[in-house]
Structure formats: structure tokens, C-alpha cells
Amino acid sequence: xxxxxxxxxxxxxxxxxxxxxxxxxxxxxxxxxxxxxxxxxxxxxxxxxxxxxxxxxxxxxxxxxxxxxxxxxxxxxxxxxxxxxxxxxxxxxxxxxxxxxxxxxxxxxxxxxxxxxxxxxxxxxxxxxxxxxxxxxxxxxxxxxxxxxxxxxxxxxxxxxxxxxxxxxxxxxxxxxxxxxxxxxxxxxxxxxxxxxxxxxxxxxxxxxxxxxxxxxxxxxxxxxxxxxxxxxxxxxxxxxxxxxxxxxxxxxxxxxxxxxxxxxxxxxxxxxxxxxxxxxxxxxxxxxxxxxxxxxxxxxxxxxxxxxxxxxxxxxxxxxxxxxxxxxxxxxxxxxxxxxxxxxxxxxxxxxxxxxxxxxxxxxxxxxxxxxxxxxxxxxxxxxxxxxxxxxxxxxxxxxxxx
Numbered sequence: 001x002x003x004x005x006x007x008x009x010x011x012x013x014x015x016x017x018x019x020x021x022x023x024x025x026x027x028x029x030x031x032x033x034x035x036x037x038x039x040x041x042x043x044x045x046x047x048x049x050x051x052x053x054x055x056x057x058x059x060x061x062x063x064x065x066x067x068x069x070x071x072x073x074x075x076x077x078x079x080x081x082x083x084x085x086x087x088x089x090x091x092x093x094x095x096x097x098x099x100x101x102x103x104x105x106x107x108x109x110x111x112x113x114x115x116x117x118x119x120x121x122x123x124x125x126x127x128x129x130x131x132x133x134x135x136x137x138x139x140x141x142x143x144x145x146x147x148x149x150x151x152x153x154x155x156x157x158x159x160x161x162x163x164x165x166x167x168x169x170x171x172x173x174x175x176x177x178x179x180x181x182x183x184x185x186x187x188x189x190x191x192x193x194x195x196x197x198x199x200x201x202x203x204x205x206x207x208x209x210x211x212x213x214x215x216x217x218x219x220x221x222x223x224x225x226x227x228x229x230x231x232x233x234x235x236x237x238x239x240x241x242x243x244x245x246x247x248x249x250x251x252x253x254x255x256x257x258x259x260x261x262x263x264x265x266x267x268x269x270x271x272x273x274x275x276x277x278x279x280x281x282x283x284x285x286x287x288x289x290x291x292x293x294x295x296x297x298x299x300x301x302x303x304x305x306x307x308x309x310x311x312x313x314x315x316x317x318x319x320x321x322x323x324x325x326x327x328x329x330x331x332x333x334x335x336x337x338x339x340x341x342x343x344x345x346x347x348x349x350x351x352x353x354x355x356x357x358x359x360x361x362x363x364x365x366x367x368x369x370x371x372x373x374x375x376x377x378x379x380x381x382x383x384x385x386x387x388x389x390x391x392x393x394x395x396x397x398x399x400x401x402x403x404x
Contacts, residue, residue, distance in 0.1 A: 001058060001060060003054045003055075003056045003278065004059055004395050006050075006051045006052060006053075006054070007057065007060075008057070009043055009050055009051050009057075010043075010051065010057070010279055010282045010283065011275075011279075011284075012280075013036065013039035013040065013043060013282050014275075014278040014279065014282060015036040016035075016039060017032055017036045017039055017278065017282075017388035018032060018035075019141065020035045021035055021295075023160040028379070029379060030375065030379075031129065031132075031133060031374050031375065031378060032132075032278075033074065033129055033281050033342065034371065034375050035287070035373055036278050036281035036282050036285065037281050037282070037284055037285040038285060038359045039282060039285060040281065040283060040286040040287075040288065041285040041286070041288050041290055042285075043282075043285070043286060043288070044285060044286035044290075046288070046289070046291050047068050047290070052286070053257070054162075054284060057283060057299050058283070059316050060276065060279050060283075060342065061279055061280045061283035062238070062280075063278045063280075063347075064272075064275075064277050064278070064280025064281075065239070065242075065272070065278035065280045065285075065343060065347060066224070066228060066238060066239070066241075066274075066325065067224075067242070067276045067277055067280075067281060068128045068130065068272065068343055069156070069160075069239045069242040069243050069246070069343070070224055070242045070243070070245050070246040070249075070272075071128060071269065071272055071273075072127045072128040072131070072152075072153075072156055072243065072246060072275075073235045073243040073245065073246020073247045073249075073250075074247070074249055074250050074256060074268075075127070075153075075246075076153045076246070076263065077129055077149070077246060077250070078238065078251070081121045082288055084323065085146065085147055085150045085323055086150050086154075087281060088150075088321045088322070088323060089150040089151040089153070089154040089155075089318075089321075090154055090158075090270065091321055091351065092151060092154070092317040092320075092321040092338075093123060093158040093317070094158075094319040095118075095152075095321075096122070096123040096155075096313050096314050096317050097119070097123050097158065097162065098317075099122075099312070099313045099316075100118070100119035100120065100121075100122035100123045100309075100313045100314075100315070101115060101116070101119035101120075101233075102119075102120035103119070103122070103309060103312075104116075104117075104118040104122065105119070107373070111357075112132070112320060113352075113357035114352070114357050114358060115196065115261035116166045116357070117337070117348055117349070117351070117352035117355075117357045117358055118358075118362070118366070119403055120162045120348055121159075121308060121341075121344070121345045121348045121349065121366055121370075122150060122306075123155065123158060123159055123162070123314055123315065124153025124155055124159040124166075124207075124314070124315060124341045124345060124348070125151065125152045125154075125156055125314065125337075125338050125340065125341060126152075126156075126340075126341045126342045126343055126344070126345035126370075126373075127149075127152035127153060127156040127283050128156070128343055129151070129340065129342055129343065129374055130152055130243055130337050130369050130378065133150075133187065133378050133382070134148060134337075135383055137297050139385065142300075143325070143326075144326070144333070144334070144385070145156040145331055146323065147186075147323055147326060147334060148337055148338075149159065150323075151318050151334065151338050152337070152338065155314065155338055155341075155345065156243070157243060158238050159344050159348065160237060160240050160243060161240070163181070163237050163239070163240075163347075163351065164178075164179050164236045164237055164240055165179060173355050176216050177315065178234045179234075179236065180233055180238060181232045181234060182230065182231065182236055182240070186227075186232060186244045186248075189244075189248055190251065192249070193251040193252045193255070194298070196255065201256050202256050202257050204265075205256065205257045205260060206260060207258065209260055209264070216253070216257065216260070216264045217264065217267050217268065217271075218269055220249050220253075220264070223245050223248060223249055224242065224245040224249075225240065225250075226245075227241035227244050227245035227248070228241040228242060230243075233396050237346075237347075237351075239347060241392075245304055253265070256313055259369065259384040261353075269369070280343075284367070287363065288367060289360045289363065289364040290364070292360045292361040293361070293364040293368055295361070298360070298361060299360075299361030299362065299364055299365045300365070302361075302362065302365035302366075302369075303365045303368045303369050303372070304370075305365075305374055306365055306366055306367070306368075306369035306370075307369040307373060310339045310341060310369065310370075310373050310377075311335070311336075311339045314337035314338050314339045314341070315336060315338055315339035316335065318334055318338035318339075318343060319331050319334065319335035320334045321334065322334050323337075325376040327377060328388060329384040329385055330385065332381075332384050333382070333385045334381075335383035336377040336379055336380055336381035336384070337377065337378060338375055338377070339373060340373050340374055341370045341373055341374075342367075342370040342371060342373070342374050342378045345366055345367060345370040346367055346403065347371070349363040349366050349367055350363075361396065369383020
């Protein structure tokens with residue numbers, strides 16, 4: 001099918017996906033992203049064969065991934081996650097990286113390129129996928145949500161840094177130098193963002209917010225594209241630029257237009273979650289190598305193994321290093337949410353395939369395991385938290401009766 005025809009099918013799937021999620025929600029809560037990927041698989045070459053990727057579709061899909069990471073970066077409030085919580089989340093990810101690389105080294109027979117790809121993929125957290133689930137459940141703005149933001153932010157940002165250093169095809173020293181240069185430019189941008197904005201800037205935002213000018217939205221898009229371009233100039237992965245753009249946008253809008261920042265974000269989210277982000281996930285499904293996975297050989301056996309490794313490599317350190325005020329069910333739920341991954345696994349495996357560090361079966365097993373993690377881990381985590389809350393209420397009532 002032609003590119004315009006494929007785009008029509010993709011948008012039809014994007015409309016159908018929330019209807020399916022809403023319909024199934026009466027029995028079981030299934031993340032929207034699962035339906036988007038499954039519909040992409042259904043439309044793709046291995047099932048119906050109606051949709052095929054191409055230059056236009058791939059470009060839009062890459063923009064969708066950039067928008068997803070941008071929105072994840074915007075959600076990070078370092079004022080809320082700094083201190084002990086942030087330190088614990090950083091140490092948990094560093095331990096995950098050592099574990100992931102060590103296990104991958106044993107699995108691959110010391111094939112360095114493959115080890116780096118698999119080891120890095122095992123350390124990621126799908127913050128952009130977890131945040132809507134926490135927001136819908138009402139857990140995002142409490143203590144648990146703050147801790148999850150910290151662990152998820154590091155689980156999103158850490159692999160991006162690792163990709164820039166280890167998967168660039170350059171020597172580590174050269175990659176590190178470019179990364180430091182990018183960080184220096186970003187730090188200068190942060191310093192600029194923290195400066196008080198002139199009155200005219202806020203005035204223009206307010207006066208054009210409900211007009212066709214949409215200055216704030218256009219400014220945010222300029223910032224996103226500029227950071228993507230900057231990452232390309234430095235030879236780094238564009239996801240790093242997207243994440244940095246999200247952080248900068250939050251600082252600028254909260255300083256220049258605190259009263260309008262939520263409304264502006266809503267418009268950006270409408271553009272992202274209404275068009276670009278679902279397109280990315282559906283295209284991921286279209287490109288998914290279902291045939292390699294269902295051959296019944298090594299790839300299929302690797303899928304449950306990778307799923308278990310997500311828990312061991314990412315979830316176990318999160319559980320052990322969770323803040324002391326998180327107990328029982330909340331610690332286990334944090335481990336499950338931290339082990340939930342997909343977008344970065346897709347990005348990392350795509351790079352691995354391009355660099356011939358992974359074969360199609362290994363990539364399909366990794367992405368398949370990540371899809372199962374998105375389907376299973378958040379559901380179990382929410383159930384654990386709900387059960388824990390009921391148990392706490394029961395203990396509280398029992399304690400109250402005993403005191404009387």
C-alpha cells in the first residue's frame with residue numbers, strides 16, 4: 001500500500017485503540033500502548049500485510065518517539081525528587097547497568113556489541129508509558145508518585161546517556177567528550193531558562209494563547225527542534241536532545257507563564273498523544289518481526305528470559321534501594337513499575353539492528369518481552385498497591401477498635 005494509504009490505516013488504528021482500551025476497561029485495565037502495538041502488528045507484513053513503512057512514515061514515527069521522550073522530560077520536577085530519593089535512584093540504575101552488562105556478557109558469549117545493546121536495554125524504564133497509568137490511578141502526585149518519578153527519570157535518562165557513550169560507534173573517550181560539550185551547551189540553556197523572563201514574553205504568551213498565533217506552542221516546538229538539531233550536530237542520539245528539551249520547557253514555562261503552563265502543556269500533549277506518539281507505537285507494531293519470534297526457536301525462548309531479566313536487572317535494585325518510608329506493597333510496586341519498559345527498548349534494538357549487533361530474533365524477543373512488561377507489570381503493581389491500601393485501612397480500623 002502507498003504511504004498515504006498506510007498513514008490512513010495508522011490513524012484509523014490510533015482511533016480504534018482507545019475504543020478497545022475503553023471497552024476492555026470494564027473487565028481489566030490494559031495500557032493503551034498495547035492495543036496500538038497489537039493493531040500495528042495486525043496491519044503489518046506478518047499478518048494482514050496492509051501497511052508497510054517508508055520514508056515519510058518512519059520520519060513521523062521518529063518524531064513520535066522524540067515527542068514521547070520530550071513529554072517524559074517535561075514531567076521531571078527536580079525540586080521534588082532531589083536529595084536522598086534522587087541519590088538512591090541513581091545508585092539503583094548504576095547497579096542495574098553493571099548487572100545488565102554482566103548478564104548480557106554471559107548470555108552473548110562475550111560479544112561486546114551485542115552485550116552493550118542487550119545490557120543497556122535491560123536497564124530502561126518506560127517513564128512515558130508509566131506516567132499516564134499513575135496519573136489515571138491518582139498515584140502520580142503523592143509520595144509514591146514522587147519516588148517513581150525519580151526512579152523512572154533516571155531509568156529513562158541513564159540509558160540515553162549510555163546509548164550516547166556506548167552505541168555511537170565512536171571510541172568511548174570521543175563520545176564522552178562530545179557528551180560533555182552537549183552538557184555544557186545544555187547547562188548554558190538551563191541558566192538562560194532560569195533567568196527572569198521580560199514582561200513582554202509573558203504578555204505575548206497570554207495574549208496569543210487563545211488565538212491562531214499560539215506563540216507558546218510554537219516556541220516549545222522551536223525549542224524541541226533546536227535541541228534535536230543540537231544533538232545531531234554533536235553526533236549524539238536525538239532522544240538526548242528531546243529529553244533535554246522537555247526539561248528546559250518546564251523551566252521556561254514555569255518561570256514565564258506559571259498560570260498558563262498547564263494549559264500550554266495540554267496543547268502539546270494533544271499534539272503528541274493525539275497524533276505523533278500513537279503513530280510511533282503503531283509503526284513499532286508494523287515493523288515487529290513476528291515471524292522470527294514465532295519460529296519456535298531461540299527467539300521465543302529468549303522472550304520469557306528477557307522478561308525475567310527486566311525484573312532482576314531493573315526491578316531488584318529499585319526494590320532494595322527504595323526510600324525507607326516505602327514499605328511492603330509499595331516497594332514491590334515500585335520494582336514492577338521500574339521494570340516496565342518499551343520505548344527505549346525499541347530505540348536501542350533499532351540501533352542494534354542497524355549496527356548488526358543484534359539479529360532479528362533477538363530484537364523481536366527483547367521488544368516482545370518489553371511489550372509483555374507494559375501489559376503485566378503495571379497491572380500487578382496497581383493491584384499490589386490497592387491490596388496494600390486495603391490492608392492499611394483494615395489495620396487502622398482494628399487499631400482504633402483496640403484503643404477504644
